[in-house]
Amino acid sequence: MNRDPQKHCHFYCKECPLERSKNDDIIEPCKGHLVRRFIKECWWKCGCGKQCGNQVVQHGISCNLQVFMTPGGKGWGLRTLEDLPKGAFVCEYVGEILTNTELFERVLKCPSSEEHAYPVLLDADWGSEGVLKDEEALCLDATHYGNVARFINHRCFDSNLVEIPVEVETPDHHYYHLAFFTSRKVQALEELTWDYGIDFDDHDHPSKAFTCRYGSKFCRNIKHSSITIPFRPLDHLTIITTS
Numbered sequence: 001m002n003r004d005p006q007k008h009c010h011f012y013c014k015e016c017p018l019e020r021s022k023n024d025d026i027i028e029p030c031k032g033h034l035v036r037r038f039i040k041e042c043w044w045k046c047g048c049g050k051q052c053g054n055q056v057v058q059h060g061i062s063c064n065l066q067v068f069m070t071p072g073g074k075g076w077g078l079r080t081l082e083d084l085p086k087g088a089f090v091c092e093y094v095g096e097i098l099t100n101t102e103l104f105e106r107v108l109k110c111p112s113s114e115e116h117a118y119p120v121l122l123d124a125d126w127g128s129e130g131v132l133k134d135e136e137a138l139c140l141d142a143t144h145y146g147n148v149a150r151f152i153n154h155r156c157f158d159s160n161l162v163e164i165p166v167e168v169e170t171p172d173h174h175y176y177h178l179a180f181f182t183s184r185k186v187q188a189l190e191e192l193t194w195d196y197g198i199d200f201d202d203h204d205h206p207s208k209a210f211t212c213r214y215g216s217k218f219c220r221n222i223k224h225s226s227i228t229i230p231f232r233p234l235d236h237l238t239i240i241t242t243s
């Protein structure tokens, strides 16, 4: 895995649906989308049966996860209750499937929902398609419907999860499953984090960027996050445990 996104292969749309949906008179150039490889899982049409080792994401969560209140004002977070090896499947990101335009309309109508979830853009296959229309760019919004993945907090570069596009039922790469795998060994009780890929200086993003509170040396939001955050022991209240 390459931790420096600039070194990944980027695709630049001729007319980016994200930029077009901002309804500006002048459409800004595309800021680039990572070109990523898909995992293709077997399913019943392959005829290989349930014991097939290439059926992982479709069987759901199999490790012990816990939603807990993080210290330092990041709200709820997700952690593992068992040691996980590098490359372990953790969970899928589940949410309502919306077009990019529907997402912008929803955020405009209810700005407070920005606080609850961070929408995920399904753009893994944009590089292989022609010009996308706004209504064809899909997002997953976990604000109202989702699973434990909606509690995974952001960490810049040195997060321990990576999101991989997964094809299960359909070869159509327009809609796909988004699955989280560990990018290194993770110890029991360690918080699971994911790099949302936020540009902290992009004030036009549908979700308002927050101030990153991890204080990592790799933090892209470092100029804003050098505040000292008081530790509150009562924040460690646990609510949900899987399996």
Ligand SMILES: C[S@@+](CC[C@H](N)C(=O)[O-])C[C@H]1O[C@@H](n2cnc3c(N)ncnc32)[C@H](O)[C@@H]1O
Pocket (backbone or CB within 6 Å): 073, 074, 075, 076, 077, 114, 115, 116, 117, 118, 149, 150, 151, 152, 153, 154, 155, 210, 211, 212, 213, 214
């Ligand atoms: C997908 S939710 C994650 C779960 C969230 N903490 C909760 O309590 O529901 C994303 C929100 O969590 C918060 N968050 C995530 N990562 C953060 C970070 N590194 N620093 C501060 N807040 C963070 C922000 O409020 C963000 O909008």
